[in-house]
Amino acid sequence: MSNLRIALTTGDDDGIGFEVTAKALHKIGPQKGIQFILWRNDSASTKYLKLIDQKFERIVVDSLEEALNIEGPYLIDICSDLSPAHWVELSAKACMKKQLQGIATGPLSKTLIKDAGFKDLGHTDILKRISKTKTVHMGFAGSEFNVVLATGHLPVAQITKHISFSTVAEALINADLLRQALPKSQRSKPIGVLGLNPHAGEQGMIGSEELMVFPNLASFAKEKGIPFVGPLVPDAAFFKDNWKKYSVYLCLYHDQGLIPFKMIHGQDSGVHISLGIPFVRTSVDHGTAKDIAGKNKANPNSMIDAIKWAINLTRQQA
Structure with missing residues (x-):
């Protein structure tokens, strides 16, 4: 049986998204029947890439199309020069084609979405547009x-x-x-x-x-x-x-x-789940926290929970 594929988008390049994702992956480790496809840019910290490599066999590619052609027990690492808003859009399109089964998203600023040329106000609007879902x-x-x-x-x-x-x-x-x-x-x-x-x-x-x-x-x-x-x-x-x-x-x-x-749950725990779209999407429940980016202070608990929820929901729907 093929792996269930979950895309992990790491959000703004100058935020904490990649840090919390790397820490979360290190904590969770490989999961049976699950292949993670990681989106990040070429400025991603080598320190956090090495953290991922402690638990995963990582293959670096340039595009989602290339990533989807790789089978096996690997974490597929897309080093992309596209806007992080496009990572979400492309992942959603792949979910609609059943090439991916879910997405767990890092924090993405509305400013960055606008700068990418999108009219969408946030993740939810991107997902609604791609899935043609009226109510989410x-x-x-x-x-x-x-x-x-x-x-x-x-x-x-x-x-x-x-x-x-x-x-x-x-x-x-x-x-x-x-x-x-x-x-x-x-x-x-x-x-x-x-x-x-x-x-x-x-x-x-x-x-x-x-x-x-x-x-x-x-x-x-x-x-x-x-x-x-x-x-x-x-x-x-x-x-x-x-x-x-x-x-x-x-x-x-x-x-x-x-x-x-x-x-009650603070800024570093809790999971955002999009309800009503025809595929799984979970997210951290916090923002980009650019004031602490690069300082190794970001708490990964929300991303840990987001990835775990994405795994459980994709398995339920498989």
Whole structure:
């Protein structure tokens, strides 16, 4: 049986992406049935290449096309002069052709994506464009709890315009994908859906969004066989005693989910998973951290988790 192939994109050249990827690969080591294809540029630190070489037999090539022609127990190292934004685009196209089974991405700045000539605002928009997927949700898996965002990078003033039954129902379907990928002990628990307003609206006294969404959402969830609880009161949902009650928290806007997630898991752990695209994509849950690049200070834990999740999800889907 051929190896499952996972591309590792290391992001901005002057960020910590290559450092955390090298450290993660050294920690994880070779995995049975998995071939890693590593994207990096020619300025990548020799020190971290040697770290990879302690665990892997590495073959250097110039392009993804060349990498895909190599079979065997090797790590394929693409030393590329393309923009890191193109690494993501080419890897996504290869996933759509079934030449790759997944991607684990390092941090990529929006400025670099723009400089590459793309109109996309981030990884997710690149993936949506290539896969022609209309609705993709950001999921975040952590050691303490998991979060899915019903809406993305919206200005606060526009959030209520995007909250509807259909929006939350689509997000619930994708949140259920994450639930089903969790260990058995977690996936048996319901998805907790947060309300939008303080006190989850107090039956319409503090906003009407909950009344417009949740009665229909309850019947929709029952029809689809999705275990569901909500609306949860936002300011109490993330009390520690509640973490193990839910398989996933479905949050209605970006900061409602990511402030508690990052407060608890920090900047160096947790995994971002793209939900709704037809292939596996995981990512670190931190930025490029250019202020510590080259100082050997970067914590690889998030990339370790991202690669492990990519391995597990590709195996589940094989």
